[in-house]
Amino acid sequence: MHITLNKQLNAPLYQQIKNQIIRLILSGSLSAGDILPSERQLAEQLGINRSTVNKAYWELKSEGFIDAQMGSGTIVASQFSRTAENTDAYIPPMPWPQIMTQPYQLSGNTIIKTALEAIGEPDTISFAGGFAGDDVIPVDLVKSLMPKCLSTYGSQLLHPTPLLGLSALRSALCKQGTLKGIQAGIQQCMITSGAQQAISYLTSLFISPGDMIFTAAPSYVGAIEIFKAHGAKVVGIPVDQFGMDTDILENYLIRYRPKLIYLNPNFQNPTGTYLPLERRKKLLDLAYLYQIPVIEDDPYSEIYFDRIDVPLLKAMDRHQYVIYIGTFSKMLFMGGRLGWIFGAEEVIQRLGFMKQVTDLHANTLHQYLVLEALQSGMLPKHLAQFRAQVKAKQDVMVEALNAYHIDGMSFNIPEGGFYLWLELPSRLNAHSFFEACKTLKVAVMPGDPFFPQATAEHTYVRINYTYPAISDIHEGVRRIMKAIEMATVTSQNQKIESYNDLIL
Ligand SMILES: Cc1ncc(COP(=O)(O)O)c(C=O)c1O
Structure with a gap:
C-alpha cells in the first residue's frame, strides 16, 4: 500500500492517510478482505507518530471502510459499496499552487x-x-479613423498579421524612430501586445532564477513584479530629482554584474523624472564597459509639456546595447494593448518565436488603427x-x-x-x-x-x-x-x- 504525505499541505496528516486509503478502496486497488499494514508498521513506514495512523484508522472504521478482525489485523470492509456519491465525497481538492511553475506560485x-x-x-x-x-481619451479620433480603416483595409482588418506585426506599421515606427535619432530597420522592430508584454518577453528571454537585474528605486511596479516572478534578484539604484543616480550605479557595477539594467529615463513612472544628458552618457558608457544590456521602457516621452531636447537612450546608443520599448497605451489608449520593441535583430527574431508560442501576433484591428493614425498625420495632432x-x-x-x-x-x-x-x-x-x-x-x-x-x-x-x-x-x-x-x-x-x- 503506497501512501505519500505532504507536510506543506493544509490537510492534517491523518486526513491525508485516510483520504488516500479511501481512494485506493474506491479505485479498486484495495479489495474487500485485503489486509492493511498495522498501525505501527504504517507509522514507521511514513516516519510519523503511531497516534496519527490510529486516528486515520479509527475514522475509516467508524465510516465503514475498514474492519478490525481478530487474528488478521485491519482489513478492508466487505460490505462497502461504491456509489457515485461517496466517490465524490473523497476526491481531495486539487493542490493547484503546488503544481504551478515557480513564477506563478506566489x-x-x-x-x-x-x-x-x-x-x-x-x-x-x-x-x-x-x-x-x-474627458481626455480620444474617442473622436477613433471615430474618424475607424471608417477610413474599414474602407481602406476591409477584410484585412480581420485577418492575422505576421508574428512580428504588420510590416507597414513596423516601417512607420522605424520612420518615426529615425526622426528621434533611432537607427532601427524593420528587422529590428516588432509589435507587442503592450509594453507589459515586451517587458515580460525580454525577462523570459534573458532571466533565469537567481539572475540579477538593476532597476531604478523606485521603479515601475509592473516591471518589478515580472522580474521577481521570474526569480530575479532585483536591485534598486536610488533615484534623486534627476532620475537614476549613475554614480551609485557605477559603484554597484563595480561590485555586481547584473544581467540587465531596466529603467524609464523619460518622465519616469512613478517619480516623473527625466534623466539628464550627462547621466545618459554615463549610463551607456557603463553598459559598454561592463557589457550589460539596457532596457529603455518609454511610455511617456511623448507626454511632455515643454519640449525636452535630451535624446532617447536608444538614439544615443550606437552599439545595439539598448533595447527600446514603446507603447501606444499612454499617447492613445490603453485598451488597444499595442506596443513595440526596437532591438538587435538576433533579439527580435527570438522574440518573434516567443510571440508564436504565446499569442501569434498583436491585435490586427488596433495595428491598422494605429497605422492610420500615423500615416494620416492625426497622431501628432492628437498628441498636441x-x-x-x-x-x-x-x-x-x-x-x-x-x-x-x-x-x-x-x-x-x-x-x-x-x-x-x-x-x-x-x-x-x-x-x-x-x-x-x-x-x-x-x-x-x-x-x-x-x-x-x-x-x-x-x-x-x-x-x-x-x-x-x-x-x-x-x-x-x-x-x-x-x-x-x-x-x-x-x-x-x-x-x-x-x-x-x-x-x-
Ligand atoms: C513604465 C511603464 N512600462 C510599461 C507599462 C505598461 O504599458 P502597456 O499598457 O503598454 O502594457 C506602463 C503602464 O503603466 C508603465 O508605466
Missing part, C-alpha cells in the same frame, strides 16, 4: 489588480491608475491637444495640493508624464492612511511596491492626474488630505489641524 503584489478594480467603484475618485480618463489637456489636469492637481500645507509632505512637479510622487509626513501610519482612503472613497497607489527592496523610511504615494475628471480633482485631493489627517498623530498624540472644512 500570488505577487495585487497593486495593479486593485488599481484597475478601483476604477469601477461607484463614487470613488481614482488617482491610482495610469491611463487617460473619459492631449499634452495640453494633461498639463491642464496636472495644473489643477498641483493647485489643489498647494492649498494644503502639511509638515513633511512634499511632491515634485514633472515636466511630462502622468504622475506626481507624493512624500507623506513621516509620522503618518501608512496602513491607517490607506484604510482611510478606502473609507473616503479615494484611490491612490501606495509607494512601497515601487521599491524593489522594502523601505520603511518614508511613505510615498503615486497620484495620477490623467484619469480623474478635471472637475473631481479638488474633491479627490481633499479626501487624500483628510485621509492624511485621519492617519497622522502628532507627538502629543493629537490629530493634526483639521482640513474637514476647507472647501476648494
Whole structure:
C-alpha cells in the first residue's frame, strides 16, 4: 500500500492517510478482505507518530471502510459499496499552487489588480491608475479613423498579421524612430501586445532564477513584479530629482554584474523624472564597459509639456546595447494593448518565436488603427491637444495640493508624464492612511511596491492626474488630505489641524 504525505499541505496528516486509503478502496486497488499494514508498521513506514495512523484508522472504521478482525489485523470492509456519491465525497481538492511553475506560485503584489478594480467603484475618485480618463481619451479620433480603416483595409482588418506585426506599421515606427535619432530597420522592430508584454518577453528571454537585474528605486511596479516572478534578484539604484543616480550605479557595477539594467529615463513612472544628458552618457558608457544590456521602457516621452531636447537612450546608443520599448497605451489608449520593441535583430527574431508560442501576433484591428493614425498625420495632432489637456489636469492637481500645507509632505512637479510622487509626513501610519482612503472613497497607489527592496523610511504615494475628471480633482485631493489627517498623530498624540472644512 503506497501512501505519500505532504507536510506543506493544509490537510492534517491523518486526513491525508485516510483520504488516500479511501481512494485506493474506491479505485479498486484495495479489495474487500485485503489486509492493511498495522498501525505501527504504517507509522514507521511514513516516519510519523503511531497516534496519527490510529486516528486515520479509527475514522475509516467508524465510516465503514475498514474492519478490525481478530487474528488478521485491519482489513478492508466487505460490505462497502461504491456509489457515485461517496466517490465524490473523497476526491481531495486539487493542490493547484503546488503544481504551478515557480513564477506563478506566489500570488505577487495585487497593486495593479486593485488599481484597475478601483476604477469601477461607484463614487470613488481614482488617482491610482495610469491611463487617460473619459474627458481626455480620444474617442473622436477613433471615430474618424475607424471608417477610413474599414474602407481602406476591409477584410484585412480581420485577418492575422505576421508574428512580428504588420510590416507597414513596423516601417512607420522605424520612420518615426529615425526622426528621434533611432537607427532601427524593420528587422529590428516588432509589435507587442503592450509594453507589459515586451517587458515580460525580454525577462523570459534573458532571466533565469537567481539572475540579477538593476532597476531604478523606485521603479515601475509592473516591471518589478515580472522580474521577481521570474526569480530575479532585483536591485534598486536610488533615484534623486534627476532620475537614476549613475554614480551609485557605477559603484554597484563595480561590485555586481547584473544581467540587465531596466529603467524609464523619460518622465519616469512613478517619480516623473527625466534623466539628464550627462547621466545618459554615463549610463551607456557603463553598459559598454561592463557589457550589460539596457532596457529603455518609454511610455511617456511623448507626454511632455515643454519640449525636452535630451535624446532617447536608444538614439544615443550606437552599439545595439539598448533595447527600446514603446507603447501606444499612454499617447492613445490603453485598451488597444499595442506596443513595440526596437532591438538587435538576433533579439527580435527570438522574440518573434516567443510571440508564436504565446499569442501569434498583436491585435490586427488596433495595428491598422494605429497605422492610420500615423500615416494620416492625426497622431501628432492628437498628441498636441492631449499634452495640453494633461498639463491642464496636472495644473489643477498641483493647485489643489498647494492649498494644503502639511509638515513633511512634499511632491515634485514633472515636466511630462502622468504622475506626481507624493512624500507623506513621516509620522503618518501608512496602513491607517490607506484604510482611510478606502473609507473616503479615494484611490491612490501606495509607494512601497515601487521599491524593489522594502523601505520603511518614508511613505510615498503615486497620484495620477490623467484619469480623474478635471472637475473631481479638488474633491479627490481633499479626501487624500483628510485621509492624511485621519492617519497622522502628532507627538502629543493629537490629530493634526483639521482640513474637514476647507472647501476648494
Ligand atoms: C513604465 C511603464 N512600462 C510599461 C507599462 C505598461 O504599458 P502597456 O499598457 O503598454 O502594457 C506602463 C503602464 O503603466 C508603465 O508605466
